[in-house]
Amino acid sequence: MGNKTSAPKYSAAEIETLKGPFSDAEFDCLDALATAAIADRAAFETTFGLGAVPDDMAILARFGGALYDAFLTLPDIDGPSTDEVTLAHVAKAAALCMRSSSASILRSLWSIFDASTTGTLSESELRQLFLAVLLMADAMADDALDVAAYVGAADAMVASFHLHATEISLPHLVSWASASWPLMHTVFSAWMAHKCFASLPSTRSSYLAPRLSHPSDILTRGELIALSGQSMQLQDSWDRLYTSTQDGLSFNRLCYHLLGYAGPTLIVCTAMDGATFGAYCDTPWKDQSKFFGGPGCFLYRLRPNLLVCPSAGGTNFMYFNTKGVALPRGLGLGGTTSKCRLFFDEDLDECYTALKCNTFAPGSLSLRASFQIQTLEIWGCGGDTSRQAQKGYRADTADLINKARKVDKAQFVSNGFDREMFLGKTFGHGTDAARIADDEH
Structure with missing residues (x-):
């Protein structure tokens, strides 16, 4: 699509101001992007599109165009009003989306969906906003699946948002994201960097989508992205340590696959009643009668809606006792030795959750206090080093025996x-x- 006007000229001082937080190479990329957008808006919209999306998701279906329009509405752009983006638009938008605070980045994302600048979104628009971020996470690795793989997670987020706030406004979105999806802004920021600086050598991204050693029997792709937005330790590689579908619903097998792994782990459980929940554990597991672990641990629920229970000041994070007779034998999180917040007993048939404890924020993980396990998985999130350490642990244990x-x-x-x-x-x-x-x- 041709353009009716030529690109505006900038003085050396103006260029230096526009360059702002970017390196020379990065700014050259932004300049080239602006020039290309002026020459061919349709190509710009294709570059920043989200792929094949159902037509009933109007904003997602024309996401590149919505982003282009959002660039045009940026405040404090010098020069006459125009219906075509310039280098000033691109440079400022890039700075707001990539080199700003989390609140500013979320504000930039919000503006794409609030084209009428009413300050509020409909439920459909909020759902599309969450879907956009989920799709962006995999688009950076060119692994995006069918939108259906992400819809369930987006719906769970919408349900969670309604429990958090009665009005869908930007301040409420920022507040909700801080509590329920703290790294949400890094996905959008990393996606923008991937699009704007595609010609530059790849560097450490602010977000990396999880890569699994085996398919999960529980988690959808959207739920994986939601979890990876809770902690940077949940990004990049996940190694499956234990799965009840192949290893059997056996506490002995669980112990064998868990002990010796020298990194953080993620527990994922689906109960017979359909609830999906679990815990992120920041410390390697060890068999003892006392609590251990650190404040990076958190509890979560994915279905029927998203809930995250971060550490809240206590110190009883992780419990793993297989030998002691005076204390309950099993695996637990939070609470006390007599009543954990989340507990898997040694037979895996008398498991339970509690509404609150002194260690984690309150909230119901399962639909019922006592639950029956349908599927249980444990993932290692410590990379190759942690996996190799477990192999060494097993070899040493066998040698000692x-x-x-x-x-x-x-x-x-x-x-x-x-x-x-x-x-x-x-x-x-x-x-x-x-x-x-x-x-x-």
């Missing part, structure tokens, strides 16, 4: 009284060495 067996048997055989008392007939028949070798094997 093997050595202990050899020492015990060697001491037993070397004791003449014990040998005669318990194995007299065996040694009398000359088969002692063969039997010991067989036992050790």
